[in-house]
Amino acid sequence: MTEAITREQVLKRNSIERLKADKFPLDILAEFPELATRNYETVAEEDIVRLQWYGLYHDKPKTGFFMMRIKIAGGVLTPAKLRTIGELSERLGRGYGELTTRQNVQLHWIELKHLPEVYGILGKAGFTMAGGCGDTVRNVTGCAVSGIDRAELFDVAPILEDVARFFYGNREYSDLPRKHKITLSACPYHCNLPEMHCIALVGAVKDGRPGFAIRVGGGLSTVPRISKSLGGFIEVADTIPVLRAIIDVWKETPKYRMSRVKARLKFMMDDVGPETYRQMVEVRLGRRLEDFTLPEAAVGAHTTGVHPQRQPGLTYVGFPVSVGLMNGRQMCEVADVAEAYGGEIRLTREQNFILANIPEARVDGVVRAVEAIGFPLGVNRLRAVSIACTGSPLCNYAVALTKPRLADLMDHLERTFGSQIEGLRIHLDGCPHACAHHWTGDIGLQGTTLRERTAEGEKQEGYDIYLRGGQGRTAAIGLPVVKRVAADQVNVYVERLVRLWLGERQPDEGFKAFADRRQDDELIAVATERPIEEIRAEMRPRARRGEPTA
Numbered sequence: 001m002t003e004a005i006t007r008e009q010v011l012k013r014n015s016i017e018r019l020k021a022d023k024f025p026l027d028i029l030a031e032f033p034e035l036a037t038r039n040y041e042t043v044a045e046e047d048i049v050r051l052q053w054y055g056l057y058h059d060k061p062k063t064g065f066f067m068m069r070i071k072i073a074g075g076v077l078t079p080a081k082l083r084t085i086g087e088l089s090e091r092l093g094r095g096y097g098e099l100t101t102r103q104n105v106q107l108h109w110i111e112l113k114h115l116p117e118v119y120g121i122l123g124k125a126g127f128t129m130a131g132g133c134g135d136t137v138r139n140v141t142g143c144a145v146s147g148i149d150r151a152e153l154f155d156v157a158p159i160l161e162d163v164a165r166f167f168y169g170n171r172e173y174s175d176l177p178r179k180h181k182i183t184l185s186a187c188p189y190h191c192n193l194p195e196m197h198c199i200a201l202v203g204a205v206k207d208g209r210p211g212f213a214i215r216v217g218g219g220l221s222t223v224p225r226i227s228k229s230l231g232g233f234i235e236v237a238d239t240i241p242v243l244r245a246i247i248d249v250w251k252e253t254p255k256y257r258m259s260r261v262k263a264r265l266k267f268m269m270d271d272v273g274p275e276t277y278r279q280m281v282e283v284r285l286g287r288r289l290e291d292f293t294l295p296e297a298a299v300g301a302h303t304t305g306v307h308p309q310r311q312p313g314l315t316y317v318g319f320p321v322s323v324g325l326m327n328g329r330q331m332c333e334v335a336d337v338a339e340a341y342g343g344e345i346r347l348t349r350e351q352n353f354i355l356a357n358i359p360e361a362r363v364d365g366v367v368r369a370v371e372a373i374g375f376p377l378g379v380n381r382l383r384a385v386s387i388a389c390t391g392s393p394l395c396n397y398a399v400a401l402t403k404p405r406l407a408d409l410m411d412h413l414e415r416t417f418g419s420q421i422e423g424l425r426i427h428l429d430g431c432p433h434a435c436a437h438h439w440t441g442d443i444g445l446q447g448t449t450l451r452e453r454t455a456e457g458e459k460q461e462g463y464d465i466y467l468r469g470g471q472g473r474t475a476a477i478g479l480p481v482v483k484r485v486a487a488d489q490v491n492v493y494v495e496r497l498v499r500l501w502l503g504e505r506q507p508d509e510g511f512k513a514f515a516d517r518r519q520d521d522e523l524i525a526v527a528t529e530r531p532i533e534e535i536r537a538e539m540r541p542r543a544r545r546g547e548p549t550a
Contacts, residue, residue: 005254013258016135019046025053025134026174032115040064040112053174054119055132059108060396066110067394068093069132070122071139073164074146074157075103075347079339084125086331088118097331098403099324099351101387101436102139102181104132105331108394130169135176137167137247141197143187144348145302148309148316148356153186153203154210159239160184166240173247177256178263180247181219184212184239190297192349194218195226195475196440198265199246204233204295211235213294216246216277217269220434224477225266228274230281232289245284249277297472304352304384305377306363315363316346316356319375320384322410323403324351333373337366351387380414381423387437391430391447392461398430400447400461405490412491413498420502424511426494427469439478440469442511443494450484461487465494467515467523474512481520482527493527500526 011018019025028050035043040063048058055069070085085105089097092114093107100106110118122129131137140163143149147157163184167173173180185192186203194200194215201212211234218227234242250256250265257263269277282288304318326334338345338355341362346354353375358366367377389395391402406428413421427441438444444466449459462484469478485493500523501514515523521539525532 005258007254010254010257014260016049016260017257019049020135020175022046023050024171024175025050026130026169026171029054029119029130032119036113036116038112043112050134052133053131053136054129056110057133058396059394060392060398062396064111065108066112067390068107068110068118069100070105070107070127071129071132071168072103072105072127072347073140073168074142074160075144076157077345077347079335079343079345081125081127082338082345083332083335084121084127086328086335088121089328089331091328092118093328095328097326097328098390099321099326099347099353101349101351103141103144103347103349104139105326105347106390128164128168131167131174133179134174135178135180136174137170137176137180137182140164140167141181141183141192141349143185143191143302144346144354145307145316145356146185146187148311148314149187149302150308150310151188151298152310153188153205156184156186156203159236163240163243167243173251176247176251178260180265182243186210187302188298189301190472191302193437193440193471195471196220196224196437197227199243200227201234201239201243202295204292206233206290206292209235212239213292214242214246214289215294216274217266219264219266220437220439221264222432222434223266224434224439225270226475226477227266228269229294230274230278230289231291231293232278233292234289241285242281242289245281246277248284249280299473301472302348304381306367309357311357313360314356315358315360316354317358317363317367317370317377318348318352318354318384319370319377320379320381321352321375322379322383323386323388323407325403326353330373330375334370334375337369337373341366350385352384380410380419380421382410382413382421382426385423386410386426386428386441388428389430389433389435391428395430397433398447399449399459400430400463400487402428402430402436402447405445405463405487409491409494413495416495417498417502421498424498428463438466438469440471440475441466441478442469442515443467443497444469444478445490445494446480448484450486463487463490465497465527467497468512470512476512479520481515481523485527496527496529497523 059065147155184201196218200215214230215227343357388402388406391398425442428445429438430447445463450462464480465482466478470476
């Protein structure tokens, strides 16, 4: 029998667990006034880490500026809240702003001396910053058109608000083994990516009762996993008790506090499997879950553009935001547009925004006003569904450019192929953390460095190209098929792969289905324009050793 792991062993092994035990990270908020008076270099590194619990990370280079992640449950914002963020960006964040894949907004260039002012302003505006980062329940996400979309099974918006209200800043769930991601939705298309979350509650109706099927153990980063069904159903009233039970089973198992590398819930799911995990949850609840088959995602997706709401006479409009960049001035101006007609703003997982509750008679005027701000509707859908993380030069983890690189790649593909690439999804990350989900794009790109250095001895940026990733009905983890592509060759490599798809695809065949039916050696040969025999010769030794050939 394996010997039980003790708290003392955990503290000896894991420096972050010691840090949390020495001073609870949420308590750092009381020290903001004092921190604001100090030189950045005099602040203990442990306190810099504790700042993550309030959504703060070092900007790159580490010279006293911070990225600030503002949590927005379900991505829903009033005009006043968006304006607050925009004004902070303009005044203290050099005008920079980015929409994230977790329906947050991130600002940069925030200094310690401004923390009391910034967090005071955000608090008065109704934001809860606790748990923006750190070992907490992160921003709870959902379908961006919950409560207004005609296809939604039932309105999840008030349930999501209750979940966020319970977990945000809750000390009991602010000392988890690692970060924890929850999503819940009754969207038939599963647009909120339930397969990649630690916990996903998937809307369903059983015997006339609205509720949720349960998926557990998803996640991306360096060890991607697709979540597994617990085979159960819960009614809406059981949402928070069941979420707590699922988290408690994991957070109270000391094994998953020993190593940060193996601390995420997905690793516990790997170890015990969905059947055992369900049993553990049921023991915690004191009752069995109702058996239920996980519903499959419907064919289709939410798109940008103009859509009628379930409320008669009202419309919502989805606006594409190229590479997720929305500066402070634009935030304020979009807030003004929404306020003028009494509407609200929704942020999407694809780093876009939606204006909701627009009276039908005012749609054209709203569209023209937002286009004048810099977000036209009439762009290739490539720009609405392709995403990039923060990346270089601002992120300390990134080894390559992301947003500028993706923007340049999309420009190149549009010039080359025009409307033929409508809806192709390109996901570009600057490191393995996968904030932009490179594992699941039609084409995923992850920043890396080349083996060769410059003449001055500097590292050179490169990218691995991932193929066969998918979401929803075709959920799959992609593979790095073409590795270490020099930055100045990315456009042409991707162009060759896209050209092959367009030239040889079957009727209505998407890029993933096309890549699935082609061999790695064929795809590598096309991308690199090298003889396929040469590629095969390189792959044979790895195949004989049982190593992945991609």
